[in-house]
Amino acid sequence: MSSVAKNPAAKAVPAAKSAEKPVAKRVRRTAEEARRLILDAAEERLARQGPEGLRLQDIARDVGISHPAILHHFESREGLVRALIARTNAQLRDSLLGALGSDAANQDAADHIGHVFEALSDRGTARLLSWLLLTGRATEESDAHNIMGEIVEALQAKREEYAKDRGTPAPEKEDTLFIAMLTANAAFGEAIVGRQLAEAAGLDQDGIKRFRKWFAKVLNDHLEREG
Amino acid sequence: MSSVAKNPAAKAVPAAKSAEKPVAKRVRRTAEEARRLILDAAEERLARQGPEGLRLQDIARDVGISHPAILHHFESREGLVRALIARTNAQLRDSLLGALGSDAANQDAADHIGHVFEALSDRGTARLLSWLLLTGRATEESDAHNIMGEIVEALQAKREEYAKDRGTPAPEKEDTLFIAMLTANAAFGEAIVGRQLAEAAGLDQDGIKRFRKWFAKVLNDHLEREG
DNA sequence: GTAAGTACTGACATTCTTGTCAATATGTGA
DNA sequence: TCACATATTGACAAGAATGTCAGTACTTAC
Known part of the structure; x- marks a missing residue:
């Protein structure tokens, strides 16, 4: 928990050269698949940590996506909860x-x-x-x-x-x-x-x-x- | 809920004159009484709204005190929960x-x-x-x-x-x-x-x-x- | 009456969290 | 191959929550 590692230094360097960065090729799922994965992760978090553990960033990290992707699929956190x-x-x-x-x-x-x-x-x-x-x-x-x-x-x-x-x-x-x-x-x-x-x-x-x-x-x- | 009424205008005016303000005389309770009131309010909130309703500011408002008073009596939010x-x-x-x-x-x-x-x-x-x-x-x-x-x-x-x-x-x-x-x-x-x-x-x-x-x-x- | 202790407050700092947005990459159909 | 739809992202905005702090007012002990 809370080993957030924000790495604030990176903020000043807007990827000027991107010399060797592997760039981590972006994965694209079907909407259905993405929703399923997100719900699975949310379910897991909820069962283990309770509602306070239901944070978009955490769930996103579990799935391996960014948190706006969740918003994209469920509109809002509330929407995610309802879907769950x-x-x-x-x-x-x-x-x-x-x-x-x-x-x-x-x-x-x-x-x-x-x-x-x-x-x-x-x-x-x-x-x-x-x-x-x-x-x-x-x-x-x-x-x-x-x-x-x-x-x-x-x-x-x-x-x-x-x-x-x-x-x-x-x-x-x-x-x-x-x-x-x-x-x-x-x-x-x-x-x-x-x-x-x-x-x-x-x-x-x-x-x-x-x-x-x-x-x-x-x-x-x-x-x-x-x- | 959420009718917070922050009244941001008041910030610029540091009570320069305090012409007619009733000043709401400060109430002072015994530590024991204060703790009891706070716990009562917390219990009520928790029972009615669930864990997400357990916010220091809300509880403080219920009791009619400022939220740092709660911290004063219980050290931290976690301390309040344990006492509860x-x-x-x-x-x-x-x-x-x-x-x-x-x-x-x-x-x-x-x-x-x-x-x-x-x-x-x-x-x-x-x-x-x-x-x-x-x-x-x-x-x-x-x-x-x-x-x-x-x-x-x-x-x-x-x-x-x-x-x-x-x-x-x-x-x-x-x-x-x-x-x-x-x-x-x-x-x-x-x-x-x-x-x-x-x-x-x-x-x-x-x-x-x-x-x-x-x-x-x-x-x-x-x-x-x-x- | 004075000093000490402490319940209490307002203002502020910090951190977290949801949500927005413009841009980008990827799959699909023509 | 090109265009379109859309899944995805990083950066940022806005607000909320806990916690800190210096100072204030009330009670009590002397």
Whole structure:
């Protein structure tokens, strides 16, 4: 950090001769590629250092471009942040719905929960989203609405189908909603304080796994009672 | 925001006459009082606007002092943040242990959980702590370790006592730990994404209450099964 | 009443950060 | 091969944020 190396002496010498300078041939990417690289770098910075680490110059250096290039592609810093929100939301949505939809036959809650936790902690997605939520962004149009709705719908459909197979009454929709909320809350919470808590409790990586399993079992017991 | 009103014209006139200026008599507080007021304002800003809202000038304006006064009391911005961490940690600890210790006879988990949630959501404590955790502060000496340990000890003691009364076998300690972790995770998660999720699901304030009750019931069911 | 200590202030210095602009280089299509 | 579109850059502008400093006013101890 802060080894900026501004080299102020160079200012007085406007490259008068450029005797042997290698000139570092300029790289030109497609707009799409450039945007992707910039978002990747921004995501990485945000996950590691938080919003205060989200500086155009730093990101530019990570990518190997100059910071005005970022402005060129995203208009403003705010535009970059919004694009990052959008991309992260989309990724999360795909990841979650994909996990729910793929193994249509599998009714085991533990698997689903595992998927949710992984989708949120992998790549620090939860931390990233937490940042955006904490900074008050993502409040406006936010796709979060749709995502949550879709998830609950998919889950409810599964439970109803399962109930029909067993001949038990269909579960309350609010119950399904609460299950989803608790899982989401717990996953976000774990992404933020999980490491601290686990450390405080003397839990190792395996202990964290046991915790997730335990959580899945608690939910499973509940499901069996409620249908 | 940003209605700064710098009034640059005043610069050229060094209060030559000071004809009718009320001069706004200077207020002098005890160091302790000043520190408290500053921390209150900082906490408020942080909870409402996130880390980017934590600017010395803003906080100073909230308190009604000049920003160098803050530096006088806390040395640096970083010093202010550390002081804020310490105070928040202490408050949370008192709040949680107080809730657990007060009604020693009451074994109802719902109450405890309600207390935990309230302790964490009050004044955005959880958001504040989340920010501190996400920025990697609080990692070093952090009292979090102690807090978690104390809570689990207190809870476990209660469960064992209860088990003795009922003549059931004492619960596993790891089970108690997991209950505490899940509650903490869920509370933190709710503090961050809860509002978004509730909104997305069309839950009003009352719905959030129902959710907490539901969660308490899930845990209660678990407790009854495990002792 | 006086002296000492200190909470507090305004003005300034420094550094950082976003954003603008004119110029340049590179890929693409005719 | 030439023209055009645009990705990219260095230099600069403007403003914001923390931090420094000398001085001011209030409290307290003697």
